[in-house]
Amino acid sequence: MRKKIVAGNWKMNKNLAETGELIAAMKRNFENALEADIIIAPTFTNLYYAFEECKDLKVKVAAQNMHQEEQGAYTGEVSADMLKSIGVETVILGHSERRAHFGETDALLAKKVNTALAHHMTVIFCFGEELKDRKNKEHFSLVKHQLKNGLFHIKDEDWDNVILAYEPVWAIGTGETASPEQAQEMHAFIRKTISEAYSTKISDNVSILYGGSVKPNNAKEIFAKPDVDGGLIGGASLDAKSFVTIANAIS
Ligand code: PEP
Numbered sequence: 001m002r003k004k005i006v007a008g009n010w011k012m013n014k015n016l017a018e019t020g021e022l023i024a025a026m027k028r029n030f031e032n033a034l035e036a037d038i039i040i041a042p043t044f045t046n047l048y049y050a051f052e053e054c055k056d057l058k059v060k061v062a063a064q065n066m067h068q069e070e071q072g073a074y075t076g077e078v079s080a081d082m083l084k085s086i087g088v089e090t091v092i093l094g095h096s097e098r099r100a101h102f103g104e105t106d107a108l109l110a111k112k113v114n115t116a117l118a119h120h121m122t123v124i125f126c127f128g129e130e131l132k133d134r135k136n137k138e139h140f141s142l143v144k145h146q147l148k149n150g151l152f153h154i155k156d157e158d159w160d161n162v163i164l165a166y167e168p169v170w171a172i173g174t175g176e177t178a179s180p181e182q183a184q185e186m187h188a189f190i191r192k193t194i195s196e197a198y199s200t201k202i203s204d205n206v207s208i209l210y211g212g213s214v215k216p217n218n219a220k221e222i223f224a225k226p227d228v229d230g231g232l233i234g235g236a237s238l239d240a241k242s243f244v245t246i247a248n249a250i251s
Contacts, residue, residue: 002205004223005163005230006247007039008237009064009092009211016209019046023053025240034058036230036250039124040237041092044078048086059067062090062124065098068111091116092232093127094150096169106149113151117158124163124232125151126211127144131170139168143186144193152197152219159198164208165232166190171212173234183210187227216242219249 014022019042026040041062042050051061067077083091093112098104102108109125116123127146129139143166154162166186171178178186187208195203210222211232222228230250 001160002229004036004250005207006036006243006250007062007092007163007165007209007230007232008041008243009095009232009234010040010042010237011097011234012043012066013238014042014046016046016049019050020053022238022240023050024190026047026059026244027034027057030247034247034250036247038247039090041090047083051087060090061088062092062122064080064089064090064092064095065094066112066116068108068115070115074210079249080115080121084119084121090122090124091118092124092126092165093147094246096126096167096172100169106146109150110153113154117161119127120161122161122163124165124209126165126167126171126232128167128169128172128212134168134229139186147190147193148197156198156202159202159206162206164190164206165211166208167211167232173213175213177213177215177218177222178210180225183222183225183228184225187225212238214246216245216249219246220251223250233245 038059039062040059041064047061054061062081067074067079071079094109113123129142133139133142168178190208191203207229208231210233211227214231214233215236233246236246
């Protein structure tokens with residue numbers, strides 16, 4: 001079902017003590033009943049702690065990545081089963097930093113998606129164009145390509161466990177945001193692309209988050225757009241007040 005969602009990607013920030021402080025500060029700030037579902041994605045070492053701390057809150061905990069294989073000789077990697085065994089049922093896949101710094105391709109992401117879905121996890125699937133693609137007016141075709149190659153092999157019923165995050169790479173961590181109109185235009189295009197490949201029932205039901213320098217001062221305008229169902233927040237999710245203000249910008 002289509003939901004309003006605000007998710008915080010903490011990336012490689014916050015040690016255990018800092019994770020505790022940030023969650024405690026979030027708890028203090030969550031005074032109002034929130035319209036949105038809230039997800040936080042701390043780093044692997046703090047997931048279990050965060051899960052335990054957030055149990056009594058309306059906050060889900062997600063991993064930032066996951067390996068595609070079930071188990072075995074993959075030094076340094078973390079499996080779906082390991083995540084599920086500590087209560088983590090949501091995973092971010094395809095973040096542009098994973099694509100750029102760790103060579104994650106659409107083909108690899110398709111495998112990761114399959115593994116996560118086979119474990120009944122929810123996938124937050126990230127994708128988005130680089131600045132050169134937008135300058136060359138190739139942003140729509142690039143996004144379509146990423147969706148087709150990373151995600152469009154899934155079955156109709158799998159869409160219940162997928163959240164999309166459109167994140168133009170040029171807007172991530174740069175302070176430069178897509179305008180609300182640019183976000184709406186792309187989100188409408190994404191919905192149309194899904195309805196063509198699957199059905200309007202599926203495209204109407206999927207939550208599409210926008211990510212890329214969402215801050216307390218621009219969240220309301222972006223979230224007000226009809227095809228924007230919330231945000232994936234990087235930098236601003238590391239500050240409890242900013243994150244809660246952004247979460248409250250959902251109406
Ligand atoms: C992100 O990393 O997913 C992100 C959107 O980062 P930022 O909000 O800092 O641009």
